[in-house]
Amino acid sequence: MRGVKTQNVKYRAVTPLKLMNFLFPPFCPGCQVYLGLKASPRQLCRECAMALRQSAENHTRQQRGPHPIDLRWSMAGYRDEPLATLIHKLKYHRKDWIIEALEPFIEKCTADIKWNSMVDAIVPVPLHPSRLRRRGFNQAEIIALAVSRQCGLPVLKNMLARAKATKAQKNIKDPSARRLNVKNAFKAMPPVKEIRRILLVDDVSTTGATLKECALALEAAGAQKIHAFTLAH
Ligand SMILES: [Zn+2]
Numbered sequence: 001m002r003g004v005k006t007q008n009v010k011y012r013a014v015t016p017l018k019l020m021n022f023l024f025p026p027f028c029p030g031c032q033v034y035l036g037l038k039a040s041p042r043q044l045c046r047e048c049a050m051a052l053r054q055s056a057e058n059h060t061r062q063q064r065g066p067h068p069i070d071l072r073w074s075m076a077g078y079r080d081e082p083l084a085t086l087i088h089k090l091k092y093h094r095k096d097w098i099i100e101a102l103e104p105f106i107e108k109c110t111a112d113i114k115w116n117s118m119v120d121a122i123v124p125v126p127l128h129p130s131r132l133r134r135r136g137f138n139q140a141e142i143i144a145l146a147v148s149r150q151c152g153l154p155v156l157k158n159m160l161a162r163a164k165a166t167k168a169q170k171n172i173k174d175p176s177a178r179r180l181n182v183k184n185a186f187k188a189m190p191p192v193k194e195i196r197r198i199l200l201v202d203d204v205s206t207t208g209a210t211l212k213e214c215a216l217a218l219e220a221a222g223a224q225k226i227h228a229f230t231l232a233h
Pocket residue numbers: 028029030031032033044045046047048049082
């Protein structure tokens with residue numbers, strides 16, 4: 001091996017992560033700050049993580065209704081940042097991986113809720129099939145799956161269905177027009193015997209009109225207790 005000098009040469013290790021981050025620089029999905037070469041993909045910057053943690057600590061509380069929903073919880077106000085930006089990207093920019101960044105906060109804000117003794121199954125608010133085709137995924141379903149990973153309850157994604165296509169609630173300002181938009185918009189399969197207590201899950205609920213209509217459909221099909229969890233409220 002004469003002439004080959006390898007023993008004293010120090011190579012600077014280029015890990016696959018650094019290489020990927022060099023080729024595709026990672027930015028925080030909450031505020032667009034550059035995260036650096038060593039950042040794990042799909043993570044929030046320190047400031048956004050802290051703001052989200054504070055939101056979850058300050059905001060998560062048990063509230064009543066609206067009837068027939070018994071109890072409801074949410075992680076933050078629907079205008080709170082960075083959650084508002086993250087939900088927007090999750091839904092409208094096809095960034096379903098954002099749920100991975102949100103999962104530790106969902107875990108934190110739901111850790112003290114005894115869902116296993118209150119609920120038999122989790123049901124996501126469904127999208128109309130035409131919107132599901134366009135978006136490629138149902139954000140309520142991936143949030144429901146994240147909640148399921150915390151508490152172990154099953155997700156029943158076919159228990160509720162959209163009976164009609166509705167306008168996006170966010171484009172309707174008047175609360176009574178929102179109620180009218182989703183009136184009778186859902187139909188529910190009758191729950192099987194062991195599943196009478198449902199946790200409804202959605203991304204955002206402002207007036208609560210969509211959750212209420214979902215709960216009415218579930219109640220009409222035989223559900224006995226309905227609770228709700230949303231990321232923002
Ligand atoms: Zn950030």
